[in-house]
Amino acid sequence: MPKFVIERSIPQIGAVGAAELQAIAQKSCSVLQDLGPAVQWVQSYVTGDKIYCIYNATSEELVREHARRGGFPADVVARVVNTIDPITAEA
Incomplete structure (x- = not known):
């Protein structure tokens, strides 16, 4: 599944x-449940x-x-095409 x-x-x-962040997370999870498994929040x-x-x-x-549906802005949505990290430098 693509990552964004x-x-x-x-x-x-x-x-x-913390209470407001919890409310935001709860709203997000509620919308995700309605949308089904084709969209998943990672972090x-x-x-x-x-x-x-x-x-x-x-x-x-x-x-x-x-x-x-969640009432959240999505100013930029970018599809991840690759990832790199310090291990990449060792290849």
Whole structure:
């Protein structure tokens, strides 16, 4: 299944508390349950004004539908075409 990186601009998101982040995660999981197994949330990274999410999905359109139904921005949705890490340097 293809992997996607989603950039979500949310002003001051890095300053929100655990309860609000939990509510956001619960909403996301609820929408994912409705959409079925063709889209999966892997992990998200919260920064000052953005959230960067990693999703597995059969299509970009499905990632955007999740955002629409959840009320989340999806400013950039980029399909991952390869990964590199320090082990790549040793090949």
